[in-house]
Amino acid sequence: MTTSVDVVVIGGGQAGLAAGYYLRRAGHRFVILDDQPTAGGAWPHTWPSLRLFSPAEYASLPGWPMPRWRDGFPPAQHVVDYLTAYETRYDLPIERPVRVNTVRRDGRALVVEAGTRQWRARRVISATGTWQRPFRPTYPGARIFTGRQLHTVDYRTPADFAGADVVVVGGGNSAAQLVAEISTTASTTWVTSRPPRFLPDGVDGRALFELASRRAAALATGQRDPGGIAALGDIVMVPEVLAARDRGAMTALPMFERLTRDGVAWGDLSRHADIVLWATGFRPALGHLTPLRLRDHTGTVPVSGARALKEPRLHLLGYGDWTGPGSATILGVGRSAKSAVAELDLDD
Missing domain, CATH: 3.50.50.60 (FAD/NAD(P)-binding domain)
Structure with missing residues (x-):
């Protein structure tokens, strides 16, 4: 079965929801495909005591502030509840569980394939995050360790x-x-x-986001690099x-x-x-984009803003600063999503 839409968003976590908010406002025909059985993206899979690094009011998606948490640093379940309510509040067209296998070119369209189903889209926003690709370094002796x-x-x-x-x-x-x-x-x-x-006591994610924002603005206007959060910790x-x-x-x-x-x-x-x-981090989950051959000689996907240079009909959202300052954070991804949706050119 093939469905035609303006935009397919792959991933229904915080980045996909932020994209959906702006796509809804712009009046696009779109669908969000999420491979999880329930709402919340990666957050339901984190350990229960994990806390955000910012107060709730500084960890919100566009349009609706996250409800306050009593001591300022919300746990994972509070985030799950917020993301669940958010997609209902804005009536976002999410289909789940749908695991996208590939994205390929077909003339003037991109075809998103998930099992026996296909979506023909004029644009695709990939927002699959990193949780599904944990990075485990290779160290000498790893094979003989008995623990x-x-x-x-x-x-x-x-x-x-x-x-x-x-x-x-x-x-x-x-x-x-x-x-x-x-x-x-x-x-x-x-x-x-x-x-x-x-970081100094009392400095939280708000300060980190503000520093990242100032640095991005300075670099975008050709000013001297003022330094980022590395100066603080x-x-x-x-x-x-x-x-x-x-x-x-x-x-x-x-x-x-x-x-x-x-x-x-x-x-x-x-x-x-x-x-x-x-506790060595994650890598972007981009296996579904392999047929597009987007990587350069360094193994990375070059982008301008969030748009893939080797496939301008594709935007990558929420994978880290290389797809927008602070775009891997709940607050920061809203700005990147707004820019990505504004750049969608559906006239061709």
């Missing part, structure tokens, strides 16, 4: 690690929150590729991290050189580990 190797996507509760020797790898916000939690029930070693950089001091720091649990060691049969090692120094937890 468990997990990733952020596998984590649910610190009780699962009770009594174990755990090594947490990664220097970002997720790693810091995991160390803070797991260290309450397990012997925890934190390792990072460079010393962790904590990387890790937001949410209450759990603050508490862990105060009890001395937030000290990191340099990245280990190799895994051993029963742990990790730096030169002649070793440490026992039952579990290595890789």
